Amino acid sequence: MDNYSLDDIYIKPLDSKEHELALSTEDLKVYYGDKEAIHDVSLPFERYKITALIGASGSGKSTYLRSLNRMNDLIPGARVDGKIMYRDLNINSAKVDVYEMRKHIGMVFQQPNPFAKSIYDNITFAPRQFGEKNKEKLDEMVEQTLKQAALWDQVKDKLHTSALALSGGQQQRLCIARAIALQPDILLMDEPASALDPISTSKVEDTLMQLKDQYTIIIVTHNMQQAARISDYTAFFYSGKALEFDDTKTIFTSPRIKATNDYVSGHFG
Ligand SMILES: Nc1ncnc2c1ncn2[C@@H]1O[C@H](COP(=O)(O)OP(=O)(O)OP(=O)(O)O)[C@@H](O)[C@H]1O
Numbered sequence: 001m002d003n004y005s006l007d008d009i010y011i012k013p014l015d016s017k018e019h020e021l022a023l024s025t026e027d028l029k030v031y032y033g034d035k036e037a038i039h040d041v042s043l044p045f046e047r048y049k050i051t052a053l054i055g056a057s058g059s060g061k062s063t064y065l066r067s068l069n070r071m072n073d074l075i076p077g078a079r080v081d082g083k084i085m086y087r088d089l090n091i092n093s094a095k096v097d098v099y100e101m102r103k104h105i106g107m108v109f110q111q112p113n114p115f116a117k118s119i120y121d122n123i124t125f126a127p128r129q130f131g132e133k134n135k136e137k138l139d140e141m142v143e144q145t146l147k148q149a150a151l152w153d154q155v156k157d158k159l160h161t162s163a164l165a166l167s168g169g170q171q172q173r174l175c176i177a178r179a180i181a182l183q184p185d186i187l188l189m190d191e192p193a194s195a196l197d198p199i200s201t202s203k204v205e206d207t208l209m210q211l212k213d214q215y216t217i218i219i220v221t222h223n224m225q226q227a228a229r230i231s232d233y234t235a236f237f238y239s240g241k242a243l244e245f246d247d248t249k250t251i252f253t254s255p256r257i258k259a260t261n262d263y264v265s266g267h268f269g
Pocket residue numbers: 032037055056057058059060061062063064075
């Protein structure tokens with residue numbers, strides 16, 4: 001692999017008059033102990049758009065994504081510096097109620113991880129924890145979120161059976177339904193389809209395209225065709241830095257940075 005300069009950076013500015021931002025980071029750094037794994041990443045995320053984070057293994061995509069709803073707080077020795085701006089609030093601040101913030105910025109992980117509970121209880125667990133007790137509302141929420149996740153038709157007659165009996169692709173769509181039950185603004189997804197077969201992957205992709213009307217999605221993916229198919233914007237990570245951010249089409253057809261060009265044309269990864 002070539003050694004690329006970490007100073008050649010192009011981040012397309014998104015003018016806030018034309019592009020409503022759901023989230024942005026300013027000079028975000030993430031440390032594991034003494035090691036700086038993410039170096040000054042400043043990126044904008046437009047509302048109701050899908051932004052893909054791409055880059056080779058170890059380039060920092062997951063570390064960066066996890067910092068966006070403070071999941072790195074759970075890793076011993078991890079520390080995050082810099083700003084994460086959400087609705088004029090820097091959520092990387094000790095004053096922020098992280099539990100409450102995660103209602104607005106939800107996450108779906110690589111491996112489907114439903115609770116060992118029924119399909120119904122998977123979706124209603126967190127809303128009940130947050131105080132929703134009304135059965136009609138919970139029923140409606142289950143139906144609506146499963147429809148949004150394109151799973152309703154397959155499970156409507158077995159809502160009270162175990163989620164663990166679903167296929168991997170169905171489990172992942174259930175996890176998406178569970179994440180949207182709290183009506184977040186933003187969904188963070190760490191390779192949500194990488195453990196799935198091509199048919200399930202395509203269903204999850206269809207689901208994401210539909211969710212875009214209501215949610216802002218930030219997705220880590222190794223699958224470049226997937227990034228090209230579903231995302232509006234793409235950020236290319238290299239060695240802990242976001243070297244390039246632009247419209248997805250530009251990143252895949254005429255990137256400005258050599259490292260991006262080499263990566264998307266398959267020279268390394
Ligand atoms: N919990 C951790 N403790 C220490 N170092 C870590 C930890 N998690 C990640 N790292 C390091 O941080 C750097 C970025 O890793 P990260 O997993 O964010 O990259 P990635 O681009 O998401 O990789 P992949 O595509 O393989 O998931 C790597 O050098 C990795 O070894």
